[in-house]
Amino acid sequence: MTKIITKNWGVKDSHLLSVARANGVYSNLERVLKTPIAPKDVVEAVKKSGLRGRGGAGFPAGMKWSFVPQNTGKPIYLCVNADESEPGTNKDREILERDPHLMIEGALIAAWAIGCRTVFFYIRGEFDLPERRIRAAAEEAMKAGIVGDNVMGSGWSCDFIVHRGAGAYICGEETGLISSLEGGRGEPKIKPPFPAVKGAFGCPTVVNNVETLCAVPWIMEHGGEAYAKIGTEKSPGTKVISVSGRVKRPGNYEIPLGYGLKDLIDNECGGMQDGYRLKAVIPGGSSVPVMKPEQVATLKLDYESCQAHGTFLGSAGCIVVDHTQDMVKLLHVLARFYSHESCGQCTPCREGTGWAYRILTKIVQGRGTKKDIDTLRSLTQQMDGATICALASALVMPVQSFLKQFPEEFEAKVQETVPA
Numbered sequence: 314m315t316k317i318i319t320k321n322w323g324v325k326d327s328h329l330l331s332v333a334r335a336n337g338v339y340s341n342l343e344r345v346l347k348t349p350i351a352p353k354d355v356v357e358a359v360k361k362s363g364l365r366g367r368g369g370a371g372f373p374a375g376m377k378w379s380f381v382p383q384n385t386g387k388p389i390y391l392c393v394n395a396d397e398s399e400p401g402t403n404k405d406r407e408i409l410e411r412d413p414h415l416m417i418e419g420a421l422i423a424a425w426a427i428g429c430r431t432v433f434f435y436i437r438g439e440f441d442l443p444e445r446r447i448r449a450a451a452e453e454a455m456k457a458g459i460v461g462d463n464v465m466g467s468g469w470s471c472d473f474i475v476h477r478g479a480g481a482y483i484c485g486e487e488t489g490l491i492s493s494l495e496g497g498r499g500e501p502k503i504k505p506p507f508p509a510v511k512g513a514f515g516c517p518t519v520v521n522n523v524e525t526l527c528a529v530p531w532i533m534e535h536g537g538e539a540y541a542k543i544g545t546e547k548s549p550g551t552k553v554i555s556v557s558g559r560v561k562r563p564g565n566y567e568i569p570l571g572y573g574l575k576d577l578i579d580n581e582c583g584g585m586q587d588g589y590r591l592k593a594v595i596p597g598g599s600s601v602p603v604m605k606p607e608q609v610a611t612l613k614l615d616y617e618s619c620q621a622h623g624t625f626l627g628s629a630g631c632i633v634v635d636h637t638q639d640m641v642k643l644l645h646v647l648a649r650f651y652s653h654e655s656c657g658q659c660t661p662c663r664e665g666t667g668w669a670y671r672i673l674t675k676i677v678q679g680r681g682t683k684k685d686i687d688t689l690r691s692l693t694q695q696m697d698g699a700t701i702c703a704l705a706s707a708l709v710m711p712v713q714s715f716l717k718q719f720p721e722e723f724e725a726k727v728q729e730t731v732p733a
C-alpha cells in the first residue's frame with residue numbers, strides 16, 4: 314500500500330532535520346520555490362488531486378485555498394489545526410512526533426500557494442511531546458534557513474508560530490480555534506463569513522488539519538493526477554486511521570481510502586484479542602453513528618461508503634467495541650465529554666448536552682424510566698442543527714444511533730416508573 318503520510322515512520326530519529334532531509338523532506342518545497350511553481354499552479358495541482366480535508370468535514374483542500382481573496386491589502390494567514398481532541402483519534406499526534414518536518418514542509422507549500430507569510434500552528438494543550446517536537450523542528454528549520462526570512466534562498470519569507478491551546482475540544486472547531494488564537498475565549502462563530510474571507514484578526518485565513526497538509530509535498534512531487542488515482546473516485550488518496558479498543562494491534566494505519574474496515578481490523582490490527590468478540594465500531598471518532606458487526610463487514614473507509622451506511626468517516630478514529638462493553642455506560646461517558654466541552658453559547662447545546670448526561674447518569678445508576686429514553690430521543694432531535702457549531706450534533710449522532718442500534722440495552726436498565 315502506498316505510504317504518503319507515514320512513509321518515514323520506521324526510520325530512526327525521523328523527527329530530526331538531518332534525517333528528514335535524507336528522507337527527502339523539504340525537497341518538494343525547494344522545487345516549488347526555486348522553479349518556481351506559481352501559487353495558482355500549486356492550488357491547481359491540489360485541486361486535481363481531490364485531496365479532502367482530514368480534520369473531519371472532508372472539504373476539498375484546493376477549493377478552500379482558491380476561496381482566499383488576494384489583493385485585499387490584508388495579510389493572509391494559514392492556521393494549522395493540531396488541536397486533535399476527538400475521542401479515539403490519535404493520528405496527528407503521531408505525525409507530529411514522528412515527522413514534524415513533513416508537517417512544516419506541507420504548511421510552507423500551502424502558505425506559498427495562498428499568499429501567506431505567517432503560519433500559526435495551533436496545538437492541543439495536552440500535547441507535550443508533539444509540541445516539543447514541532448518547536449524543535451521549527452527551530453532547526455529556522456536555523457537552516459527553511460523557515461523565516463528568505464526561505465531556502467528563494468527570496469520568499471514565511472514565519473512559523475507555534476501556539477499552544479489550553480486543552481479545550483472546542484478549539485479544534487476552526488472559528489473557535491481562531492478566537493482562541495486571537496486571545497479570546499474559544500467560542501465558535503456563525504459562518505458566513507468563512508475564515509477564508511474573514512478569519513484570524515479579521516484577515517483571510519485558511520484552516521487546515523495536520524494530515525491534510527502532510528499530503529501536499531507528495532502531491533507536488535507526483536502530481537495531482539497520481540494522488541487522485543489512489544483510493545476511490547470521490548475519496549482520493551490515503552488516510553491515517555486510528556484504531557483503538559480490544560484488537561490485537563491497535564494503532565495508526567495509513568490505508569488507501571476505500572479500504573474495508575473489517576480488513577483493517579482483521580489484517581493490519583490482527584483481529585480481536587483472544588476471548589473478545591466484535592460488538593460495534595464507531596468509525597469516525599466518537600461524534601458519528603455507531604455501526605454493528607454486519608455493517609462493519611461491508612463498510613469501506615471512504616466518505617461515500619460511510620454515508621451509505623448511515624455514518625461518517627469524520628476524523629477516522631475507529632473505536633472498536635467488544636462484547637463485554639456496556640453501550641449505555643459507553644454513551645454515558647461520551648455525554649459527559651460533550652457536556653463538559655460545550656462552550657455554552659447556544660442553549661440547545663449547553664442545556665441539551667448536560668440534560669442528556671444527567672438522564673444517562675440516572676439510567677446507569679438504575680434510577681431511569683422508559684420515559685427517560687423517550688426524553689433522550691426527543692431532546693436530541695431538538696438539539697440537532699440548532700446551534701452555531703457541530704458540537705451539539707456530535708452528541709446527537711451517537712445518542713440517536715446507540716438508541717436505534719442497541720435499544721435492548723437501554724430498556725434492560727430502566728423501569729416502567731421509579732417509585733417516589
Ligand SMILES: Cc1cc2nc3c(=O)[nH]c(=O)nc-3n(C[C@H](O)[C@H](O)[C@H](O)COP(=O)(O)O)c2cc1C
Nearest residue numbers: 366367368394396397398485486487521522525703
Ligand atoms: C467540535 C469540533 C471539533 C473539531 N476538532 C477538530 C480538530 O481537533 N482537528 C481538526 O483538524 N479539525 C477539527 N474540527 C474541524 C475544523 O472545524 C475544520 O473543519 C478543519 O480544521 C479544517 O481542516 P481540513 O479542511 O484540513 O480538514 C472540529 C470541528 C468541530 C465542529
Ligand code: SF4
Nearest residue numbers: 656658659662700702
Ligand atoms: S454548539 Fe455548543 S460548542 Fe458549538 S458554539 Fe454552540 S454552545 Fe458552543
